[in-house]
Amino acid sequence: MSKETSKSFSNLDMKRDKVVIYMDAFIGVNIGTDLSNMPSPTQVVALLKAQQIRHVRLYDADRAMLLALANTGIRVTVSVPNDQLLGIGQSNATAANWVARNVLAHIPATNITAIAVGSEVLTTLPNAAPVLVSALKFIHSALVAANLDSQIKVSTPHSSSIILDSFPPSQAFFNRSWEPVMVPLLKFLQSTSSYLMLNVYPYYDYMQSNGVIPLDYALFRPLPPNKEAVDANTLLHYTNVFDAVVDAAFFAMSYLNCTNIPLVVLESGWPSKGDSSEPDATIDNANTYNSNLIRHVLNNTGTPKHPGIAVSTYIYELYNEDLRPGSVSEKNWGLFDENGMPIYILHLTGSGTVLANDTTNQTYCVARDGADPKMLQAALDWACGPGKVDCSPLLQGQPCSEPDNVVAHATYAFDAYYHQMAMGQGTCYFNGVATITTTDPSHGSCKFPGSAGRNNTFINGTSLAPSSNSTSSGCQSQYFYSSGALMSSMIIGILVWSAVLL
Numbered sequence: 047m048s049k050e051t052s053k054s055f056s057n058l059d060m061k062r063d064k065v066v067i068y069m070d071a072f073i074g075v076n077i078g079t080d081l082s083n084m085p086s087p088t089q090v091v092a093l094l095k096a097q098q099i100r101h102v103r104l105y106d107a108d109r110a111m112l113l114a115l116a117n118t119g120i121r122v123t124v125s126v127p128n129d130q131l132l133g134i135g136q137s138n139a140t141a142a143n144w145v146a147r148n149v150l151a152h153i154p155a156t157n158i159t160a161i162a163v164g165s166e167v168l169t170t171l172p173n174a175a176p177v178l179v180s181a182l183k184f185i186h187s188a189l190v191a192a193n194l195d196s197q198i199k200v201s202t203p204h205s206s207s208i209i210l211d212s213f214p215p216s217q218a219f220f221n222r223s224w225e226p227v228m229v230p231l232l233k234f235l236q237s238t239s240s241y242l243m244l245n246v247y248p249y250y251d252y253m254q255s256n257g258v259i260p261l262d263y264a265l266f267r268p269l270p271p272n273k274e275a276v277d278a279n280t281l282l283h284y285t286n287v288f289d290a291v292v293d294a295a296f297f298a299m300s301y302l303n304c305t306n307i308p309l310v311v312l313e314s315g316w317p318s319k320g321d322s323s324e325p326d327a328t329i330d331n332a333n334t335y336n337s338n339l340i341r342h343v344l345n346n347t348g349t350p351k352h353p354g355i356a357v358s359t360y361i362y363e364l365y366n367e368d369l370r371p372g373s374v375s376e377k378n379w380g381l382f383d384e385n386g387m388p389i390y391i392l393h394l395t396g397s398g399t400v401l402a403n404d405t406t407n408q409t410y411c412v413a414r415d416g417a418d419p420k421m422l423q424a425a426l427d428w429a430c431g432p433g434k435v436d437c438s439p440l441l442q443g444q445p446c447s448e449p450d451n452v453v454a455h456a457t458y459a460f461d462a463y464y465h466q467m468a469m470g471q472g473t474c475y476f477n478g479v480a481t482i483t484t485t486d487p488s489h490g491s492c493k494f495p496g497s498a499g500r501n502n503t504f505i506n507g508t509s510l511a512p513s514s515n516s517t518s519s520g521c522q523s524q525y526f527y528s529s530g531a532l533m534s535s536m537i538i539g540i541l542v543w544s545a546v547l548l
Contacts, residue, residue, distance in 0.1 A: 071346050071356035074101030074123075075381070076313060077111075080367035083384045087114035093364070093386045094120060096484070103162065103312060103360050107148035116155035123160040123312075123360075124148060126181070128171050131164045134184060135177025141184030142191070150192055158198055161185055162243060162312065166205040168224050178202060179230045186238055201235060203243035203312040206251075209294050214277035215284070215351065218294035219301045232304040244295050245313040246359075248287035248335070252326070261326060263287055265316075266338030282350035288314065288339065293351040308355075314339060315362035317375035318389050327375040329390050336361060336381070337393040387483040410496055411464035411474035412457040414481045422456040425476040429459035435466060439492070446492035456480075457487055458494060465495035 077090065085093070091114045094102065100120055104111060107124040115122055126134060126144065134141045149158055163181050167174055182200050189195040208228075212218045220228050235242060252264040262269060266286045275284040284290045292309060299307055316335035320327025339359065346356045366380035366389065382388055391409070413422055430437035439446040440455045448454075460480045467473040474480050488497045 071343050072101050072358045073099075073340050073343055074103060074121075074358070074360035075099050076103045076105070076360050076363040078105060078363050078365065078367045078370075078380075079108075080369040081365055081384050082368055085365075085384060085386065087111045089386065090364075091115060091118060091120075093382065094118075101358075101360065102364075105165070109148075109151075112148075112152045112156045112158075115157075116152065119157055121157050121159045123162055124158055125162040126164060126185070128164050128167065128174070131167065131171065131174045131181055132177060134163075135174065135181035138184045138187065141181065142188040145185060145188035145192070149189075149194070149198065153194065160199045160201065161189075163200060163202045165203055166245065167202060168208055168221075168227065169205045175224070175227050178227055179234060182231070182234055186234075195238065199240040200238065201240050201243045201310075202231070203245055206244055206246050206291050206295070209291070209298050212294040213275065213290055214279055215282075215290055215293040215297050216277050216279040218298045220298045225302070229302055232299060232302055232307060235307050236304060241308040241310050242295065242299065243310055243312040244292070245362075246288055246291045246311045247314060248291070249316050249327070251287050251291070253324070259287060261331075265331060265334045266342060267334065277350075280351075284350060286338075286342075288342070289349040292357050293349045296349075296351055309357055311357055311359040313362040314359050315379050317378045318366075318380075319378035320375040321373055324373065324375050327378065332379075333390040333392060340392065340394060385483075385485070387481065387485065391482055409469060409482050409484055410487055410494060411460040411480050412483050412487050413453045413460065414479050417453075417479035419452050421477060421479045422452045425479050426452065426456040426459050429456075429463045429476075433459075433463045433466075435459050435462040437462075445490075448492075458492070461487065462495045469496075 075094075087108075087110045090111065093099075095118065101123075102115075102120060103123040103125070105125050106127050112122070112124070130144070134144055149161070152158060163185055164171065164174065164178060167178050182202060186195060186200045189198050189200065206212070208221050208224060209218050210221050232242075234240070248264040252259045252261060260269075260273070261267075263273075263275070263285070264287045266288070269285050271283075275290065276282070277284065282293075284293075288311075292311065295309055299305065316332040317324070317327040318329045318332035339361070343356055343359050346354055348354045348356055361381065363379050363381070365382055365384060366378050368377050368384075370376045378389075380389060381392075388409075429435045430440075437455075437459055438444060440458060441447060446455075446458050456479070460474065460476060464474045464480075464482075474482050486494065486497050488494045
């Protein structure tokens with residue numbers, strides 16, 4: 047067990063001016079590309095700008111992506127893929143060529159600030175571990191030769207699983223079988239004023255704990271004092287898994303006599319969908335985790351061991367990656383789908399503008415792709431009835447009557463209700479058949495609520511969108527479809543809604 051003295055913290059504080067660029071709190075995003083319809087680099091950059099994302103991590107050094115990022119000011123971490131690591135770690139010339147091709151060719155137009163050499167090498171590619179530090183040194187030497195070593199830092203991301211006995215954090219240490227790599231690696235990071243890159247996934251810690259870790263503790267939800275985890279050696283209180291893992295890494299470094307190396311979390315997130323064995327991979331939990339994480343980082347909260355010294359973090363990830371192998375959750379870590387539509391709207395009021403999803407209030411509520419037509423019909427009935435939406439523009443001959451199908455008409459009604467309720471949380475759900483988009487669904491003379499230039503007057507309703515336990519009274523509907531045709535018909539909407547739920 048390592049007991050770190052207060053002098054260690056002072057050392058870190060005194061060195062702060064040396065590494066302050068990494069201690070300024072920021073939120074970045076990882077950009078994976080395992081999508082069947084990967085957006086073009088230009089589209090990716092447009093999304094980054096719209097969301098005011100100023101830090102990104104690429105899993106390679108794709109030329110088209112780096113060119114698209116040119117002159118944007120966005121700080122870019124490029125990566126040496128694992129399949130190139132052996133070659134670079136065994137040849138200074140190969141490393142120099144990699145830097146020339148993937149860094150020097152794009153500087154200064156593209157603001158490359160870091161190089162991640164490999165990814166979780168010790169746990170996923172252990173045969174390359176003996177050359178890992180050499181690869182970092184060779185890459186760094188090429189940057190020194192180009193006089194870029196102060197601008198571009200070199201490190202390598204680790205899985206948090208290399209930390210053993212991680213709770214209490216004060217007893218944590220790196221897997222000793224990796225000390226021949228970790229000791230020279232930490233010395234390299236220290237001598238080059240770089241930082242430890244760590245991937246932190248409370249989702250997996252929670253899933254693998256067999257119920258020991260409470261869900262609220264993993265999601266940053268408030269805990270009563272008697273539920274907080276207390277490190278008996280330091281008496282530090284931990285209110286979330288993220289801080290405990292980060293502090294475990296700090297203590298593990300101090301065990302190896304390294305106390306002034308900052309840390310950046312290169313990956314962290316929560317999946318929004320899972321299979322039957324992953325019941326906590328949900329949109330609500332993903333939103334809760336990422337929203338709380340972003341606030342935690344940007345508020346300069348720090349950790350119990352180092353309060354006020356924020357740990358900058360990259361969210362995993364920008365897009366859902368439908369081509370990733372493995373469980374359903376593996377494909378559903380993204381904040382956006384391939385069309386740039388938010389999977390969910392992060393709850394970031396008062397936490398700045400980065401990743402606010404909607405920085406201009408121009409969001410719309412539309413029917414979800416592939417939604418059950420009966421569910422859409424029931425939700426449409428509810429919106430035009432108890433929801434108090436003015437659905438007259440959908441009647442025959444009116445501006446939004448075409449296209450004459452349930453998807454188009456439900457989209458109009460959903461969006462009208464969404465804006466009628468001031469785009470409040472939960473007002474674009476409709477039992478899962480609605481979703482939020484930043485793309486204006488207006489067409490022709492049919493202008494949707496919230497569309498630029500539209501001046502709508504809504505009935506001031508207080509109803510909430512229907513949920514699975516809705517007990518609303520019956521309503522009348524004029525909007526029932528058969529084979530795509532709109533008919534005036536009197537139905538009891540809540541009975542249809544209930545029937546669909548059964």
